[in-house]
Amino acid sequence: MSSSPRFTRRQFVQATAAAGLAGPAIITSLARGNNRAANDRIQLGFIGIGVMGRGHLGRFLGFDDVQVVAVCDAVDQRRDHSQKMVEDRYAERKSKGEFKGCATFTDPRDLLEKGEVDAVLIATPDHWHAVAAIAAVRAGKDVYCEKPLTHELAEGQKLVDAVLEHDVVFQTGSQQRSEFGGLFRQAVELVRNDRLGKIHTVRVGVGGPPVPCDLPAEEVPDGTHWDLWLGPGPERPYNEILCPKGIHNHFPAWRNYREYGGGGVADMGAHHFDIAQWALDTDRSGPVKVEPPEGDATSGLKFTYASGVVMFHGGPSGCTFEGEKGTLYVDRGTIKSDPAEILETPIGEGDVRVYHSDDHSRNWVECIRSRKAPICDVEIGHRSASICHLANIGYRLRRPLNWDPKSARFDDDEANSLLSRELRKPWTL
Numbered sequence: 001m002s003s004s005p006r007f008t009r010r011q012f013v014q015a016t017a018a019a020g021l022a023g024p025a026i027i028t029s030l031a032r033g034n035n036r037a038a039n040d041r042i043q044l045g046f047i048g049i050g051v052m053g054r055g056h057l058g059r060f061l062g063f064d065d066v067q068v069v070a071v072c073d074a075v076d077q078r079r080d081h082s083q084k085m086v087e088d089r090y091a092e093r094k095s096k097g098e099f100k101g102c103a104t105f106t107d108p109r110d111l112l113e114k115g116e117v118d119a120v121l122i123a124t125p126d127h128w129h130a131v132a133a134i135a136a137v138r139a140g141k142d143v144y145c146e147k148p149l150t151h152e153l154a155e156g157q158k159l160v161d162a163v164l165e166h167d168v169v170f171q172t173g174s175q176q177r178s179e180f181g182g183l184f185r186q187a188v189e190l191v192r193n194d195r196l197g198k199i200h201t202v203r204v205g206v207g208g209p210p211v212p213c214d215l216p217a218e219e220v221p222d223g224t225h226w227d228l229w230l231g232p233g234p235e236r237p238y239n240e241i242l243c244p245k246g247i248h249n250h251f252p253a254w255r256n257y258r259e260y261g262g263g264g265v266a267d268m269g270a271h272h273f274d275i276a277q278w279a280l281d282t283d284r285s286g287p288v289k290v291e292p293p294e295g296d297a298t299s300g301l302k303f304t305y306a307s308g309v310v311m312f313h314g315g316p317s318g319c320t321f322e323g324e325k326g327t328l329y330v331d332r333g334t335i336k337s338d339p340a341e342i343l344e345t346p347i348g349e350g351d352v353r354v355y356h357s358d359d360h361s362r363n364w365v366e367c368i369r370s371r372k373a374p375i376c377d378v379e380i381g382h383r384s385a386s387i388c389h390l391a392n393i394g395y396r397l398r399r400p401l402n403w404d405p406k407s408a409r410f411d412d413d414e415a416n417s418l419l420s421r422e423l424r425k426p427w428t429l
């Protein structure tokens with residue numbers, strides 16, 4: 001065994017920043033080599049096969065260098081349907097038109113232990129993200145985890161620490177950084193290159209905070225393993241609004257309930273606050289003050305950054321950046337500026353450029369092979385999710401709060417008590 005000190009991803013980030021080198025695109029894994037041959041398929045498992053997981057599954061089934069070998073869900077019908085998707089797709093590629101070879105699991109622990117996977121994609125409800133992701137990381141698996149990365153703010157640092165310790169390639173599902181025609185990347189580069197002058201205000205238009213779950217008890221359907229769906233979340237009776245029966249084609253409303261999701265703030269907020277953080281170059285930091293609106297309003301909360309920039313939860317859908325020279329608005333399929341010249345002046349060769357990716361899934365696969373950091377690594381995902389959690393804590397307490405993004409603590413004991421919660425036994429982080 002070598003006696004040389006272990007050089008972690010975080011240390012390498014700090015070293016390159018101190019040397020003035022480029023950002024995540026050049027960060028390689030120094031602690032673990034890539035022993036997989038270039039033509040070997042990455043063995044991939046799926047944990048959570050609802051609407052979002054099924055969409056991811058369809059995309060990865062189109063990759064020749066990836067083999068989906070295992071699927072896991074707490075609802076038998078969804079699990080078995082995804083297995084059939086896999087085997088039908090691979091059967092189309094074989095001359096005999098037959099394929100068997102996708103294992104099924106109900107418990108994520110069994111998939112990680114017996115699934116013989118190199119990597120996992122996690123698309124469970126939010127309250128499962130950290131437990132499943134940390135278990136996968138500790139098992140040495142590369143991970144793609146849907147946003148928001150965590151359900152509780154304190155879970156994020158534990159996940160960051162686990163990724164650094166085990167040195168896996170971790171992608172957060174903040175697809176706006178890679179897709180939607182590159183409009184979000186264009187907006188970020190315009191802001192970073194001072195096309196708007198000094199930014200003073202950002203507005204992020206997404207839904208409101210979650211509410212306590214008060215749904216009535218219903219009979220658990222056949223094939224639904226309700227105790228596993230609850231996992232580390234608080235125990236309560238089954239309700240179809242939280243976990244639809246069988247195969248469904250809508251996004252379930254568990255997102256609206258505090259026990260299992262973060263409301264609209266953490267749903268689309270995890271996308272749009274992420275773009276705001278990227279544009280403000282605060283991917284490894286965050287605001288220093290949280291000020292909720294007066295009364296019981298569910299929008300209007302204000303964040304203040306150390307730079308003096310203020311960011312409001314509220315406004316048109318997407319992100320609006322306001323600077324000394326004008327404004328820039330970006331959303332899925334839309335980008336516009338006032339004055340128009342802001343958009344008409346192209347980003348030049350000598351201007352600041354950010355990490356370029358046109359396909360979030362491919363970016364992860366390519367980084368698994370190269371051992372480079374993906375476009376939305378674990379700390380970026382943690383910091384963007386933290387904005388959502390800070391907003392929800394602000395709405396719950398309804399008073400101004402000072403926040404230290406370095407220590408990840410408030411100057412308020414009650415607020416600090418909301419950074420984490422006790423997980424339901426036997427689940428741990």
